[in-house]
Amino acid sequence: MKTRIYQDGKSIRIRVASDATPQETCAAQELGSYLERMTSAAFDAAEADYDGPVIAIGRAAERYGVSFDGGDDDFLLKTVGENLCIAGGKRGVIYGVYEVLERLGCRFFTATCEKVPFADELVLEELDEAHSPDFTYREHNYYEPRVYAKFAVKSRLNGQQHPISEKYGGHIQYSWFVHSFENIVSPEEYGETHPEYFAMDKEGVRMLTPYKNQLCLSNPELVPIAVAAVRKNLTEHPEAEIVSISQNDWSLDCQCPECRRINEEEGASSGTLIRFVNAVAEELEPEFPRVTFDTLAYQYTRSAPKVRPRHNVCVRLCSIECCFAHAFEECSRERNMAFVKDIRDWHGTGAQLYIWDYTTCFNYYPTPHPNWRSLQPNMRLFRENGAKGVFEQACGALRGSTDLNELRAYLISKLLWDADTDVDRHMEEFTDYYYGEGGKYIRQYIRLLCDTARKEDDHVGFNDKPLHRFLDEAYLDQYDTLLSQAREAVKDDAIRLWRVEKARLSIRYVRLMRGFLLKQELPKEELNRFFSDWESFGLTRMEEWCSPNTTRKALLRGKPVGAMLYSYWADEGPEEL
Structure with a gap:
């Protein structure tokens, strides 16, 4: 009835x-x-x-x-x-x-x-x-769900990035979140007295620089130290459902003889890591039976070892090396094929598997990211290989960015709930309402962007300079034509005109950056106008780490990325694939 x-x-x-x-x-x-x-x-x-x-x-x-x-x-x-x-x-x-x-x-x-x-x-x-839901843990870090809790609920997100009050159902509480070795055993506290606690490089030197270090996980003295540190953290945060015991954001696989022996025995550099996390999780399980002990399969620890993670250990597999213009299973790039093997191998260990995926270009946020057609097949790959949770690391700028991020955030939220959802229907509904009469041109722009990246066989990483062939000047003209048609279609609709003009900033940004990177050209008037328009839309960062002021300072000093001005990154800047 x-x-x-x-x-x-x-x-x-x-x-x-x-x-x-x-x-x-x-x-x-x-x-x-x-x-x-x-x-x-x-x-x-x-x-x-x-x-x-x-x-x-x-x-x-x-x-x-x-x-x-x-x-x-x-x-x-x-x-x-x-x-x-x-x-x-x-x-x-x-x-x-x-x-x-x-x-x-x-x-x-x-x-x-x-x-x-x-x-x-x-x-x-x-x-x-x-x-x-297909995934019990669902999270991305686009700004709106982080700022507006009710919108996070409407999007069915439930992760740490979304501070949802108990009235609205709360969220999954995470402690330390990620890269927590620095919190567990820091070089400031132990470097002078116990350098043997820290990873050894290939020259036999123990690395003690803050944040640019890892732990020597075969050292038996570390387990009780880690147990005490994690116990203290969980006692201070009784609401935590997951606690991170994970490597720092620095690629350094300990080369001491014992770590190398264990990893060779386990068939992967994650061997010492999983043994270590297992030991901590086993020791603390009686006190914290409802807590999951989380670690990363990231860079040098990405491949699965022979040892099986304990039932209360969660492994977050990271796709940071991959091409995102193609679905992981469809890409000819060796890094993608290796990732697919890794996710299947981790699934084979019976691990409680989470995914850390990437959905933007972090050094160059406004750059068009042609991942629209890979989002759904990748989400299905995660589900089919037993992933219980997914975090889509996105443009985390306060007040967002360009590159149609509102649409991408909407689609990702839908996919996190149901990997088989009708993406085309959701995209059409969104663009027709959000961009009004300009919506059909926005969809044409997305199709052309993805078609061109495929035609040119471009492989797009998480930090690439905007120099791919699908961003050549002739293609930028085509994209701009479609966005100009969208603008013309909504010229009498103030709200939707504002949204289309915001989207057009991506093309303007790429033209500016390509001129700088390829020809060392930096037209001062356009630079001034672009930064003024960027701020007029209420936008903040153009890259992961820096304010627009820092990005502009870097450009005026011959560097494309503001982070290159930071001593942490030295002269190279964040990694580019």
Whole structure:
């Protein structure tokens, strides 16, 4: 039977249990708020003795014979007579409400762009569905979900980057997050007295520079030190569900004889790492039985060893070396083929596997990143190889950037929930609403960008200079033509014109940078105008580490990346593949 939510001027009631959880109450409030926006009619709560049709939220569904027994993010939708029951976990019950609203035509594109259609009537077909995510841990670091908690919930994200209050279901609490060796055993504390705690380079030198070091994981004295440090951290952060025991962000595989012997025995440089993390996790499990001990499979530790990670150890496999213009399984680049082998090997160990993936060019944020067609096949690869969680490291600039990042963030959020989702439909819905009449030209631009990168057989890494063939001047002219057509289509629509002009900044940026990199040209007037326009759109960083002022300082001093002015990066700057 259909649920008549609003028909003939009559509104359905919304029921919550007398002992409703904060999340169930929140879900009911959100549902009522949006239904009232859609109809301009009042939607009231059902009193205890009300026996008419209702939408029953959470525990109230038990009154209609519907019970829920699932995870925090799971939910079910079930029609019982004229009633609709929405039940779920502490986040799932809220997700269920947003799912119903989407069935009724709502869309939550960005924190400041929602489609809430007006309706003379709202009738929902009979439902009997159970929903659960493909990945239990879902996270990206585009700025809006980090700043707007309700938008993170609407996007069904639940990771550390999204500070979601308990009212909205909370988030998975992470402690130390990543690159935590420096927190566990630092050279400032132990360097002088115990240099043997730190990794040895190929010349036999123990590396003690802050952050540019690793640990000598075969040293048995490190395990009790690490246990004490992690215990202290977890005691100070009892909310933590995951704690990171992971290498620093510096590539240095210890070359001491014992580390080399263990890694040779294990068949991979991750051998000493997994043995070490296993030992810490085993020691602390009785005290913290619900905590997962997380580590990285990153750069020199990316390949799987013979030793099996413990059941309470999580391995985050990182794709940092890969080409992102092609799906990992479709790319001819050796690095991609090696990554595919690694994910399959880790899956074969039975590891609790998470993924750390990359979705932008970190040195040159505004550069068009032709990864649109690789997002879904890569997400399916993760799922099919047992990944339980995915973090998509993105443009983390406050107030965002260009390169259609609002659209990319929307699609990634959808894929993190369902790797088989209809990406083309989501892209069309987003672009038609967000860019209005310019949406079709934005889609043409994306298609041309990806087609050109494939035609030119460009392989695009996470930090590449904007010098690929798909960014040659003739192609930039074609991209600019399409974006100019989008601008013309919305010239009388101020909001959408603003959005299109913001997107056009990417092409302007690439022209500026290519002139600088290829010809050492830096037209001063255009440089001034571009930076002024960039700031006028409320944008901040153009690269991962620096403010626009630092980027401009670097350009005026002959360096393309502001981070090259930092002593940490010396003369080379961040790695470029």
